[in-house]
C-alpha cells in the first residue's frame with residue numbers, strides 16, 4: 001500500500017495501485033533515513049506531492065501523520081526544503097528541479113511517439 005499526499009491542495013489517498021506512475025518527478029532517498037519519497041506531479045500542479053510505501057502502517061494513524069509531515073517537509077516552506085537545496089550535490093531549487101525532470105521526460109515521451117522518419121530527418125533517431 002502507498003500513501004499519496006499533496007501538501008498544496010491537501011489531496012490524500014491510500015491505494016494499492018499507483019495512479020501517478022507516469023507523473024513521477026524525483027526520487028527522494030532522504031539520504032538513507034527512513035522510507036524514501038517518490039515525488040510526483042499532483043493535479044493541482046505541485047511537482048513535489050509525495051508517495052510513500054506504508055506497508056505495515058496502513059492502520060497506524062500516527063505513522064500516516066508522520067509520513068504526511070515528512071512529505072510536507074520537502075515542499076516549499078517545509079523544514080527539509082532548504083536543507084535539501086544541496087541534495088545530491090545539485091543546488092537547483094527542489095521544486096524547479098522536479099519540474100525540469102518531469103517536463104523533460106514528457107518531452108522525450110512525445111518525441112518517441114512521433115514517426116521515426118520525422119525523427120531521422122531531424123537527426124534525432126539513433
Ligand SMILES: [Zn+2]
Pocket residue numbers: 006007008009010011042043044045046049
Ligand atoms: Zn495537489
